[in-house]
Amino acid sequence: MRLLLEGGRVIDPANNIDSVLDVLIEDGRIAALGNTRHDENMHADANADTDVCLSAGARARAASITTVDCRGKIVCPGFIDLHAHFREPGYEYKEDISSGSHAAAAGGFTTVCCMPNTDPVIDNGAVAGFVTRRAQEVGLVNVLPIGAITKKQAGEELAEMGELVAAGCIAVSDDGKPVLRSDVMRHALEYSRLFGIPVLSHCEDASLSAGYMHEGYYSTVYGLKGIPAEAEEIMVARDLILARLTGGRLHICHISTKGALEAVKQAKASGLSVTCEATPHHLALTDEVVGSYDTDTKVNPPLRSEEHRAALREALASGLIDCIATDHAPHHFESKDCEYGLASFGISGIETAVAVIMDTLVRPGLLDIARMVELFTTGPARVIAEAAAGPAAIPAPGRTVPCLGALTCGAPADVTVIDPDMVRTVDPRKFYSRGKNTPFKGMELKGWPCMTIVGGRIVAEDGRV
Amino acid sequence: MGISAQSTQFDRRKDLLGLKDVSNEEIELILNTALPMKDIIRREIKKVPTLRGKGIITVFYENSTRTRTSFELAGKYLSADTSNLAVSTSSVQKGETLRDTIKTLEMMGPDILVMRHSMTGAPHYVAKNTSMRVINAGDGTNEHPTQALLDMFSIRERKGRIDNLKVAILGDILHSRVARSNIYGLAKFGCEIRVAGPPTMIPPGLDRLGVKTCFNLDDAIRGVDVINVLRIQRERQQTGLFPSLDEYSELYMLRPEHLSLAADDAIVLHPGPMNRGVEISSDIADGDTALINEQVTNGVAVRMALLFLMMGGRKDEIAA
Numbered sequence: 001m002r003l004l005l006e007g008g009r010v011i012d013p014a015n016n017i018d019s020v021l022d023v024l025i026e027d028g029r030i031a032a033l034g035n036t037r038h039d040e041n042m043h044a045d046a047n048a049d050t051d052v053c054l055s056a057g058a059r060a061r062a063a064s065i066t067t068v069d070c071r072g073k074i075v076c077p078g079f080i081d082l083h084a085h086f087r088e089p090g091y092e093y094k095e096d097i098s099s100g101s102h103a104a105a106a107g108g109f110t111t112v113c114c115m116p117n118t119d120p121v122i123d124n125g126a127v128a129g130f131v132t133r134r135a136q137e138v139g140l141v142n143v144l145p146i147g148a149i150t151k152k153q154a155g156e157e158l159a160e161m162g163e164l165v166a167a168g169c170i171a172v173s174d175d176g177k178p179v180l181r182s183d184v185m186r187h188a189l190e191y192s193r194l195f196g197i198p199v200l201s202h203c204e205d206a207s208l209s210a211g212y213m214h215e216g217y218y219s220t221v222y223g224l225k226g227i228p229a230e231a232e233e234i235m236v237a238r239d240l241i242l243a244r245l246t247g248g249r250l251h252i253c254h255i256s257t258k259g260a261l262e263a264v265k266q267a268k269a270s271g272l273s274v275t276c277e278a279t280p281h282h283l284a285l286t287d288e289v290v291g292s293y294d295t296d297t298k299v300n301p302p303l304r305s306e307e308h309r310a311a312l313r314e315a316l317a318s319g320l321i322d323c324i325a326t327d328h329a330p331h332h333f334e335s336k337d338c339e340y341g342l343a344s345f346g347i348s349g350i351e352t353a354v355a356v357i358m359d360t361l362v363r364p365g366l367l368d369i370a371r372m373v374e375l376f377t378t379g380p381a382r383v384i385a386e387a388a389a390g391p392a393a394i395p396a397p398g399r400t401v402p403c404l405g406a407l408t409c410g411a412p413a414d415v416t417v418i419d420p421d422m423v424r425t426v427d428p429r430k431f432y433s434r435g436k437n438t439p440f441k442g443m444e445l446k447g448w449p450c451m452t453i454v455g456g457r458i459v460a461e462d463g464r465v
Numbered sequence: 466m467g468i469s470a471q472s473t474q475f476d477r478r479k480d481l482l483g484l485k486d487v488s489n490e491e492i493e494l495i496l497n498t499a500l501p502m503k504d505i506i507r508r509e510i511k512k513v514p515t516l517r518g519k520g521i522i523t524v525f526y527e528n529s530t531r532t533r534t535s536f537e538l539a540g541k542y543l544s545a546d547t548s549n550l551a552v553s554t555s556s557v558q559k560g561e562t563l564r565d566t567i568k569t570l571e572m573m574g575p576d577i578l579v580m581r582h583s584m585t586g587a588p589h590y591v592a593k594n595t596s597m598r599v600i601n602a603g604d605g606t607n608e609h610p611t612q613a614l615l616d617m618f619s620i621r622e623r624k625g626r627i628d629n630l631k632v633a634i635l636g637d638i639l640h641s642r643v644a645r646s647n648i649y650g651l652a653k654f655g656c657e658i659r660v661a662g663p664p665t666m667i668p669p670g671l672d673r674l675g676v677k678t679c680f681n682l683d684d685a686i687r688g689v690d691v692i693n694v695l696r697i698q699r700e701r702q703q704t705g706l707f708p709s710l711d712e713y714s715e716l717y718m719l720r721p722e723h724l725s726l727a728a729d730d731a732i733v734l735h736p737g738p739m740n741r742g743v744e745i746s747s748d749i750a751d752g753d754t755a756l757i758n759e760q761v762t763n764g765v766a767v768r769m770a771l772l773f774l775m776m777g778g779r780k781d782e783i784a785a
Contacts, residue, residue, distance in 0.1 A: 212585075215669060216670055217669065217673050217674075218670075219668070219669070219670075220645075220670045220671065221485070221645075221670070221674070222585065222586075222607065223585045223604070223605060223606045223607025223645055224586070224606070224607070226668075226669070292589075337562070338562060338563060339582070339584040339586065339590060340584065340587075341584040341605070342584065
């Protein structure tokens with residue numbers, strides 16, 4: 001089975017490619033990058049190390065190639081979402097691995113890392129194995145489980161990290177619940193070094209964060225109890241200090257404040273192994289939108305003020321932020337159809353993430369499109385690279401794995417194609433996700449993923465799976 | 466008074482959820498309409514047929530007998546049929562959602578829903594989901610628009626104007642919906658607003674609202690025309706916002722000596738119920754400068770005006 005993506009602008013940051021090229025996919029793998037129209041031999045012109053030449057024999061077989069016209073489109077390595085909640089097992093009424101996989105495919109993601117706050121929690125190999133098996137049964141996108149840091153995410157005893165890694169977990173996290181005890185976080189960062197996996201930290205000082213929205217001018221005006229930026233910054237600072245103590249790999253989830261970014265910048269400059277992610281909603285929106293008391297704007301960390309959003313956007317463009325992750329948090333409508341204070345925190349974001357970034361950052365020129373592709377591909381790939389390559393990679397620190405986030409010849413053909421001109425209005429009723437909770441509903445966005453290819457198979461086209 | 470062009474202001478308004486988004490013209494219309502309403506309250510026969518055949522339901526998810534009674538009497542003086550859903554006996558206790566409760570009430574046919582709720586934004590949520598007109602009788606720590614309207618009515622009655630006065634609001638500003646609605650309402654009329662309270666109970670961003678923050682009473686009160694004293698909730702002490710009621714009263718109780726700093730004809734307001742000896746001394750509460758009792762009557766008048774206007778009434782229609 002062969003697929004030729006013809007005439008698109010190929011942006012493959014891992015291989016330093018940004019030009020109009022054809023991509024040939026054969027037997028589920030990237031076979032060649034080249035130019036079939038102007039080059040007799042369709043030789044790979046970008047990266048001699050990794051690309052192979054398309055032989056005359058291959059051209060002869062070209063008659064059986066399915067060709068996709070990608071002119072005017074952006075062809076990228078498959079997008080990776082480092083942070084999603086697929087809710088299975090336990091909360092299938094909010095989302096399950098099938099609906100989540102459909103949503104991911106529609107949203108342009110080929111690989112999704114699933115947070116462990118399920119019921120039961122992914123704190124042992126059996127549950128991690130279940131998630132992996134269910135994802136394979138669904139067979140749409142790659143689903144990589146994230147194990148819990150502590151048993152039952154209770155923040156007390158470490159979960160069996162070795163068993164979790166053996167069962168396919170590529171990181172550990174107690175996301176949704178901060179690890180409040182510093183000694184537990186210290187041990188997690190230390191112990192994780194054995195496996196080369198990152199510890200993904202949801203940074204929140206729970207004693208400061210009992211509120212509903214960002215604390216500032218708008219919490220005063222709207223009369224809602226605020227969550228200060230410092231609730232996040234205190235824990236980011238603590239975790240960075242613990243990363244320094246332990247040498248563990250720390251990844252800050254959904255970073256949202258100026259102070260947290262400054263702390264990460266300092267830590268990176270001092271050589272710590274630290275990365276961070278930002279979400280599309282924190283990049284696109286501010287706390288001003290909470291004034292409608294629309295519970296779909298309620299999220300943790302909360303939508304921040306303009307000052308913080310500006311810092312986030314700057315850090316995204318400058319490279320301080322390593323990746324964009326959705327923190328896709330689908331909820332049942334009943335837990336959002338209520339008083340603001342009672343509503344669940346979270347935004348269903350995996351189907352709108354790419355379009356939100358395209359429309360709010362790339363289109364107005366705040367973010368270069370090539371940089372955006374990095375943030376969805378090589379960025380997240382680097383965070384989880386060692387672990388994703390399997391145990392063999394563990395003794396090779398710093399090694400990047402070619403199969404995730406790159407269009408390297410021979411790698412599984414995970415490809416995301418974006419139509420920068422496509423205009424569509426966000427309609428949650430059409431979501432594949434069971435979670436319709438999005439503050440972007442009704443917004444007209446320009447620039448959408450138009451094709452998602454996983455392992456050489458087209459799993460979504462024009463937003464339909 | 467002839468037919469006023471202003472009276473059409475309310476034709477476009479379904480709900481009254483806060484003073485944040487109410488125009489100066491609307492506020493003036495309510496206050497002007499409340500004047501003849503107050504006359505009705507003083508009559509021997511306190512009944513006009515204006516809202517005959519209209520239904521008003523009050524739902525209080527938080528205790529407040531006085532605001533609820535004020536709305537009920539306001540409706541009754543205008544001949545509307547009023548009814549109250551008592552929360553303690555309601556299905557709220559049985560786990561019914563707010564949306565379902567409101568739908569049930571709506572199906573009984575009332576025209577206006579008066580609602581108090583402990584959660585900010587609850588009336589906004591309800592307003593989006595019902596055809597009834599919704600009046601916010603206090604939501605969480607957000608707004609209490611009719612309280613601010615009656616405060617403004619009381620100020621205007623005594624001072625002859627609202628415009629460009631100096632007003633001090635004292636107490637727990639962070640949690641006070643009375644403070645917020647007063648700030649939004651008075652700021653629209655160019656008032657200079659100062660607040661004073663313990664730093665733990667001053668919310669951020671007040672300067673952006675044009676409000677000056679003081680930590681002590683003297684600074685806040687110096688030269689003001691109006692002092693609005695907020696009720697301190699005793700449970701705030703348990704959440705660590707101030708060390709004790711004794712210390713609070715030591716630092717923040719309004720006493721006669723403070724009044725000497727204010728303008729000569731300064732007035733004192735309090736939304737009630739008062740904690741005598743905590744936020745206000747009895748000398749002041751019972752003195753000539755306090756409008757506290759008059760505020761209660763004015764509350765009924767303002768709520769009559771609001772109910773009347775929301776049912777499409779025009780000021781010149783008030784029955785003689």
